[in-house]
Amino acid sequence: MSEQTVLPPKEVLEHVVDVHCHPTDAGDISDDVMNNLHIKICAMATHSNDQQRVSDLATRFPDNVIPCFGPVKIFHPWWYHEISLFNPPPPKEDHYRSLFLPKDAAPKKQEEFEALLPVLPEPRSLDEVLELVRSKLLAHPTAMLGEVGLDRSFRIGYQPYPSPPPRKLSPFITPIQHQLAILEAQFALAVELKRNISMHSVASQQITLDLMARMKEKHGAAWRAISIDMHSCGLSLESWKSLEANYTNVFLSLSTVINSRSDNHILLIRNCAEDRLLAESDYNSAEKCTSQTWTILETIAQIRGWPLETSWEDGELPEEEWGVVRRLERNWKRFAEGNHPELQPRKSRRLRKQHEHYPSDESEAE
Known part of the structure; x- marks a missing residue:
């Protein structure tokens, strides 16, 4: 938010939802900060120690905070390598060697693996992690699963996380099949508990499209009962339009901090169906969540030609008079409620397009 930007009054902000942020990254948040927040936030647990803070x-603030549990330190794709699909997990070296070091690996790779291994933690079983997240979701009836997803660009660092930058990165990326096995198990948990999902997808466009097709076929109507938000969406317009056309339960949210790095966000905002757009800050400071969410709302309003509310009128307004806050509030309610309709027959003819190849992804942060 520039120094010239002025936030609207409280009666407007109370209708704004930041659908993805990390406010407890820096630790506990004071009551004063939360009492001045005014907007509603979807707070993502960022690491295992952060779950309890979220x-x-x-x-403390049930009217302002929708908790989202992964936690990222275990369930975010950047740390999927720490999860074993076996229960109990195999010995540490065997687990990581199976992920990163094929039998025909060059000597250089072996050296790099030996340098990385001491930094890596003991693996945890997927069963254990799923039960941990299940317990958190059940303790909070409105909680979401997030953030979870796929990332084919993130390289594992030689320094333990978190450590101050610059972090030296290894050449190792968690194999996509391992990521998919973990993500599909998470999706099954979300379907079972009927919880919405905040999803991260980087350098995985076609894989994401294929995944959504499998989930729709596997879970049927139960898949449509939940909503999926493509957070800080970096998909190409073609990939997004395929998701939009083929799945009534998939939404798109954007953040200034991530998406403004590329003009692709302008295409997404301009061409996304009006009822699928959401806004987020993706920020790690509760003090900044409001201003960062407001900046993306300003961007959406400008690109779509919608008014930007500076005051709030209670009661019904003709839809053609709605501003960006009122429109995205409606979208959030649809997202939160779930239970989305089946595709209309006129759209079903486009299903064959979902397996087309699309350009590579933009980068996305946490």
Whole structure:
């Protein structure tokens, strides 16, 4: 937010939802900060120690905070390598060697693996992690699963996380099949508990399209009962339009901090169906969540030609008079409620397009 930008009054902000942020990254948040927040936030747990902070924040401020549990330190694709598909997990070296070091690996790769291994933690079983997240979701009836997803560009660092930059990166990326096995198990949990999802997808466009097709076929109507938000969406317009056309439960959210790095966000905003757009800050400071969400709302309003509310009128307004806040509030309610309709027959003819190849992804942060 520039120094010239002025936030609207409280009666407008109370209708704004930041659908993806990380406010507890820096630790506990004071009551004063939360009392001045005014907007509603979807707070993502960022690492294993952060789960309780998110839980506590949602307990203290249930009207402002929708907790989202992964946690990222285990469930975000950047750390999927720490999860074993076996219960109990195999010995540490065997686990990581199976992920990163094929039998015919060059000597250089072996050296790099030996340098990385001491930094890596003991693996945890997927069963254990799923039960951990299940317990958090059940403790918070409105909680979402997030953030989870796929990332084919993130390289594992030689320094333990978190460590101050610059972090030296190894050449190792978690194999996509391992990521998919973990992500599909998470999706099954979300379907079972009927919880919405905040999804990260980087350098995985075609894989994401194929995944959505499998989930739709596997879970049927139960898949449409939940909503999926493509957070800080970096998909190409073609990929997004395929998701939009083929799945009534997939939404798109954008953030200034991530998406403004490329003009692709302008195409997405301009061409996304009006009822699928959401806004987020993707910020790690509760003090900045409001201003960062407001900046993307300003961008959406400008690109779509919608008014930007500076005051709030209660009661019904003709839809043609709605501003960006009122329109995205309606979208959030649809997202939160789930239970999306089946595709209309006129759209079903486009299903064959979902397996087309699309350009590579833009980058996305957490």
